[in-house]
Amino acid sequence: MIRRNLAAATAVTATLALALSGCGRSNDRPQSDAPASRLTNGPATGTITVWAQGTEGEALAGFLRPFKDKNPGVDVKVTAIPWDSAQNKYQTAIAGGTTPDIGMLGTDWMPTFASALRPAPADIDTGDIFPVSLQTTDIGGARLGVPWYVETRVLFYRTDLMKKAGFDSFPKDWQGFKALAAAYQDKAGAKYGVTLPSGGWNAFLNNLPFVWSNGADFMNADQTKWTFDTPKTVEALEYLSGFFKQGIANKNPDAETGSTASAFVDGSVPMFISGPWDIPGLKTAGGAGFEDKFAVAPIPAPPGGTSTSFAAGANLAVFKNSKNPDAAWKLVQWLTQPDVQVEWFKTVNDLPSRQSAWKDPALTADPKVSVFGEQLKSTKTAPVLTTWTQVSAAADTEIERVFRGGKSPQDAVRQLQSTADSLGTGE
Template sequence: MIRHRLQAAFAVAAASALLVSGCGRAESPEQTGGAAATELSDGPATGTVTVWAQGTEGEALQDFVKPFEEANPDVQVEVTAVPWDSAQNKYQTAIAGGTTPDIGMLGSDWMPGFRSALTPVPDDIDTSDVFPFAVESTQFDDARYAVPWYVETRVIFYRTDLLQEAGFDEFPADWEGLKDLARAYQEDTGAEFGISLPSGGWNSFLGGLPFAWSNGAEVMNEDQTEWTLDSPEMVESLSYLNSFFEEGLADKSPDTESGSASADLVSGAVPMFLSGPWDIPGLELAGGEGFEDKFGVATVPAGPDGTSTSFAAGANLGVFEDAENPDAAWKLIQWLSEPDVQARWFEAVNDLPAQQSAWDDEALTADPRVAVFGEQLQSVKIAPTLVSWTQVSAAADTQVEQIFRGGKDVEDALAELQSTADSLGTGQ
């Protein structure tokens, strides 16, 4: 079962603005009337637990939780698979009407909008082994409002056989080498374009942020009180990406249909693109027998004075205030958080474990390509945990398209973006 999640993984950003009015981090439970954290009862889980989950996770979870039900014979888990394209409306309607499930699968970018509808995580559930960036996405006012379930990051997929044909012994680690490889792919292997890069449209700015972060740029200052979108580092990173389009190494109007990037990599038409772990089985299936030996993955190349840093996201599991069975819900989340369970979940759907110790399992160490994702996860950043980020990101998409497709000056575009972001504010 192959997911088409590049769009879905970014879909979470759009939902948060619709779920609450106002901007910024939520106030404390005392200020908002939020529920106190549940204390887990002793003994097995009982009763019915309702779960909503999107995409492949929603399709696979019902069968996956059977061992939990067997270990807790008086509990019944009911999973509803929710399509990504209607998920935000479904959750929003349920919150407004008090008809939420016990557990919701919430993208990490949704958290600022959903926090007021969730109960704090019980102290019984330990997240000390979870990737810190994932915990950060759940943390508001010194309380956690969800438990990270799986994590995601972006690395570069590339054709290893064509790499040799292009005259490279290994994948380049810096910007200069990446451009040289893109040009060599095009000139020496017959590729139409050397690399696929987002040139405009929804979340195109977010898709290019790994290059900005790898150049030392930041979208905000450390305490998220000021936008820093027009910094010299951001100008340099967008100018670098723009050079791929100006020099004909990347397509200004690429096919954005699901699966098109994978098809182009398999055919050799475009031998490089950025994506997540779900594309490993997808490419193996699309390429057929033996193709698993013809592609690899690599961490994002570092900027001139930067380090390899990529985008991180994922999904969290939260229990709603209107949950009918919060005790059993948290026990199910606790079970799904166990490292061995997360390793089995990876085998089932290719979701990268949020628990770092799960990465020692053979399920993750067997494929060296998965290890590259683990390496990249040691150097990642997340999108700002502000509701206003949705509007800022959309404004950035417009400017990116005007640069890459329309030839707009990078400094002028980022100055306009900075002004727009300042007017939207941070909500702090």
């Protein structure tokens, strides 16, 4: 089943963000004032409560048997909660002092809940975790969790239709990518060459790989100033806008759940950008032999640019009012060991946050999976700021005005810069 999209994994609704961050205009970066601890010797004991969302929440309880075997005096109670209500549930629990010991928090949720979290013990080794993922846990001078799994985006494409379109291999650059999308239409019978987000929730976030690959960024290095209004950003948006102007991509694609996968399977839109969770779903939807008709590839690079994609995922964090923090951190430590992460990948297809786990054949043998590992070497992530949700929502509006309404990219980024400057960075 195609089970998750970017919005579910990383997005915060604007309304909730306003409520939690005081409209994002706080003068203080959110941080935890709880001191970091060290793990005790010996096995975990007592009760550990865990909240986890989506497929992870459904699969985790059964996955923990080896941990319980090693720690016979522990009882782990897992509560599966829906993604769409998770943040409200966490916030209510924080206000009422009824949080679980461990929470599964989307990477861009961390600023919102930072003041309610405990710093991770220094003896939990994070040395080989992907740096782009680890930085999402570092807030206010403290490390407030451990990355559990990572996500990145690559291009899914139909190999059989690519050959009909006259291409022997997937192009690595922008020019070739657009040419392939057009050839899918002209020579392979596709209605559109590629699905690209043209507006709505997280449209800007989903297009960021092209902005980043072109050498643009939207913040300075120390995250104190927004930098949307640059020639590189305009250039990337002009490139993307061309897909819609030329009719290679649909300005108003079907937003119904599963529609992108259906169009991919029937060949009407043979390219889209997504994450690893779509691999098993597409194999099932396409039926016997379909796995040989599609592949994945890194984000194409512009002239003089790089192939840089978006990284997200989820962190495991322990709340300050945990009744059993030592045992909770021992469970976090176990769940983030390389060998355990490999088994977790086999269970739910979550990509390991530990780089050493990527040496396992479970991740290297399948070329569809190994491409994600290669892409993870060149990724960026959303800023760890309380105002990011509001800025991202403003960017979604401007993206839609460009791709659907014909607004010039230059005017759009100028307006976005003004909006972002007025919202500030929450510092």
